[in-house]
Amino acid sequence: MEADQIERVRDFNRYYTGRLGLLTDNYLGQDRPLGQARLLFEIGDGCDLRDLRARLALDSGYLSRLLRGLEDQGLVTVDVHPGDGRVRVARLTDAGHRERAELDDRSRDRIAGLLHGLTRDQRDQLIAAQNQVRRLLRLATVGIEHVPAAAEPARDCLRRYAAELDDRFPEGYDAANLTPPAEMTGEQLLAYEDGRPVGCGLWTHLETDVAEIRHLWIAPEARGLGLGRLLLQHLEDGASTDGVTTVRLGTHTALTEAISLYRRSGYHEIANYSESPYNQLAFEKAL
Amino acid sequence: MEADQIERVRDFNRYYTGRLGLLTDNYLGQDRPLGQARLLFEIGDGCDLRDLRARLALDSGYLSRLLRGLEDQGLVTVDVHPGDGRVRVARLTDAGHRERAELDDRSRDRIAGLLHGLTRDQRDQLIAAQNQVRRLLRLATVGIEHVPAAAEPARDCLRRYAAELDDRFPEGYDAANLTPPAEMTGEQLLAYEDGRPVGCGLWTHLETDVAEIRHLWIAPEARGLGLGRLLLQHLEDGASTDGVTTVRLGTHTALTEAISLYRRSGYHEIANYSESPYNQLAFEKAL
DNA sequence: CCGGTTCTCTGACTCCGGTCAGAGATGTGT
DNA sequence: ACACATCTCTGACCGGAGTCAGAGAACCGG
Structure with a gap:
């Protein structure tokens, strides 16, 4: 710095x-x-x-x-x-x-x-610059923490995540598909802003050196900050230090922002590796 | 608004x-x-x-x-x-x-x-956005006032202006060329920031409907805000309401920012109309 | 040298923000 | 019904910020 x-x-x-x-x-x-x-x-x-x-x-x-x-x-x-x-x-x-x-x-x-x-244009510029300042400050003040898979705020985020999927998927979403705490072998991350959870994500082992990223979600009030990318980065870092060399993830065609995030972050599409009906697309990245 | x-x-x-x-x-x-x-x-x-x-x-x-x-x-x-x-x-x-x-x-x-x-780039973006916010807020809080030609803060600005010209012109600048208060027929404007004068400018009649803008100057600490343009605008507006249809001004080749301001503001170069040795270039604009 | 001015200090105040301890009323679990 | 917890209010504080009036020392102009 x-x-x-x-x-x-x-x-x-x-x-x-x-x-x-x-x-x-x-x-x-x-x-x-x-x-x-x-x-x-x-x-x-x-x-x-x-x-x-x-x-x-x-x-x-x-x-x-x-x-x-x-x-x-x-x-x-x-x-x-x-x-x-x-x-x-x-x-x-x-x-x-x-x-x-x-x-x-x-x-x-x-x-x-x-x-x-100020002129109208200058006012617009002022507002745009203020938004940029705020966006970056919010991003800078978000804390990302490791939490046990069963932690209440984490389950809370997952519930909101499931509710959103249910809303956005034409076929709805069955919350039973959420990863149960018991099956977690990797790490669960939670993003906090001012003490309130505003995002989550987890990775879990598929094989010793292959991990799957799941349930990456940003609360609506914290979108646009670049937080998705940050969480993803943390997940990859965590998996990497755990010996993982390849991460995969599946997603749904309705989740366009997520898909574009994955592409921007170096993921490439692969053949579907999961039988989950919600995983219409699959991506992979070598760490 | x-x-x-x-x-x-x-x-x-x-x-x-x-x-x-x-x-x-x-x-x-x-x-x-x-x-x-x-x-x-x-x-x-x-x-x-x-x-x-x-x-x-x-x-x-x-x-x-x-x-x-x-x-x-x-x-x-x-x-x-x-x-x-x-x-x-x-x-x-x-x-x-x-x-x-x-x-x-x-x-x-x-x-x-x-x-x-934040990443290095994000930090740079933050700083750039903050600078933009500050720049526009400073510009918005600057007050532009009409002052009598002999007003002390106005003469003070002119002295600083003359000192700068003396510094920047290879041939130096003789403060005797400043418009004496007595000869002023138009308006003298002063820009204030937090009560301190940070710029000046005046226009004076050449003919009934032709005015000359002189001594447009922005204090170094207030440059880059867009204040020059603002002052120029105010001068033109003032002259215009006084019946002026054409404004002229002379400047020195060493004053490159000023020249570019004039060009951006719709002035075009004309033949020199003044005998002042410092007026190496002349510009004109129809209001 | 004198009267007025400038500058600093002192004492006596007023508010506001904030904390603490405890009293009293109301709810809850057993 | 009882003990215990919860919620609010009251009184008694404290310290910081800030104002005001006046005293006293130093300066300045005539």
């Missing part, structure tokens, strides 16, 4: 931090303290205090006082949860909605004022 | 704000309060408290206390200014320099950790 690259990124961050005053005054600009303003935004249409605390990582006493403040201003009501008398539910009053909309408008106006100095 | 564009920019800002914790911990991560940490960075090698206050916009009492805190920790010394007994000068001790370097390292490590997940 070049020290130069680090400095450039830091430099940008400094610049952006300095500008954030201009950019993110969702909250400020009102006489309202920041904590309360955040709450105004976070209380959508009714919200358990329990959830609020978890989402904003607030102390229960602190949250209570913040809400009390908003209540005193008539922006929020706090009522007992209908189902559970211990829980309270916060809800914006009409005035609260107006207040929130006003904060929102203010923020929007600010950005509009900023963009006003 | 598209509401959509505004929302996208806001969305990016929200994302980036959320990530700033990861990105800008120059300051945090130490047990040191943020105010003190900022001071550690801002006190280069010796610095008048007066300047510090101005730069960081701090209350004098507050600054005093912050420095006292750093002094107690042996990171800073505050001495009387040699030339002026009222003024104090803050200086980092060796321990202060070490502390600062440590904060700096910590921040650098953090970024390095972030970039580690």
Whole structure:
């Protein structure tokens, strides 16, 4: 890694931090303290205090006082949860909605004022560049971890994967085809973003030096980051260090992005090696 | 302006704000309060408290206390200014320099950790996109103002402009050739970034419907933003609303960026119309 | 030398964000 | 019905950020 690259990124961050005053005054600009303003935004249409605390990582006493403040201003009501008398539910009053909309408008106006100095093309360029920055930062912050095959978040990903296949395959997908934890001989990887699993993949032995990659899946909210390629790379690396020299995989013609990923990643099509009805195409790559 | 564009920019800002914790911990991560940490960075090698206050916009009492805190920790010394007994000068001790370097390292490590997940190419892409974002934001935040010809910041820009010409022209440049405020019949524009003038330009009548653009200059620190084009546009607009239909300008062969700006902006070369020795080339554009 | 100005420091405040411990009400499993 | 857990609220804190007014020292112009 070049020290130069680090400095450039830091430099940008400094610049952006300095500008954030201009950019993110969702909250400020009102006489309202920041904590309360955040709450105004976070209380959508009714919200358990329990959830609020978890989402904003607030102390229960602190949250209570913040809400009390908003209540005193008539922006929020706090009522007992209908189902559970211990829980309270916060809800914006009409005035609260107006207040929130006003904060929102203010923020929007600010950005509009900023963009006003640019031409339409320049605005588009700005947005494209911001998307690129975000895409790469998201990719950089995703963590890829080794997990036991039976790990709950991994099974969770596989369930979402199966549900998607069932949706996309004309013939549907039977979740019984998912690799059962017991049969796993290789590695199961999980990709996390901000603690939430956003992708999975596993490899398992076909022969001593031949592995099969299965169930490579990226959650919809994390697509377009290049995460599929990254996971695939990790899977190959893991298999390779385990002595595997050839990886194969099967896929379905409906999964066009996956197929193009495999081709881009150096896989070539081979004759089908599996009897699974979903594996309409087969690919192979020498490591 | 598209509401959509505004929302996208806001969305990016929200994302980036959320990530700033990861990105800008120059300051945090130490047990040191943020105010003190900022001071550690801002006190280069010796610095008048007066300047510090101005730069960081701090209350004098507050600054005093912050420095006292750093002094107690042996990171800073505050001495009387040699030339002026009222003024104090803050200086980092060796321990202060070490502390600062440590904060700096910590921040650098953090970024390095972030970039580690990216390939070299992706890092380059990230930096390029960040530069683009910054470039456009800077351009968007530059303010262009009408100022009286004799305004001090305007004369200041012209002096810097003259100094640069003197440096770049093989034959040097005689500042007496700058348009004196008294002879101005058109408009003088000044570009500001964060309150500092970063560019100037003026137009003045040659005939009732013909104007000459002069002294279009962008400060070195603001080059590459597209500001020259923006200023030129504003000058043309101003002249146009004043009834001008033709603008001319003269320039020097050494000013290659300017020449290319003029060509890109629709100017075509004409025969020289001025007796100024510095106007080796002449351009014209119909508005 | 004197009056006004500049610069710094001190003390006394105010908010806000955040933490902690415990009380009280409500739910849940046995 | 009981013990135990869950959820919220209250009171009592703390430290940091920031403001304000005024005192005191140093400078400057006349």
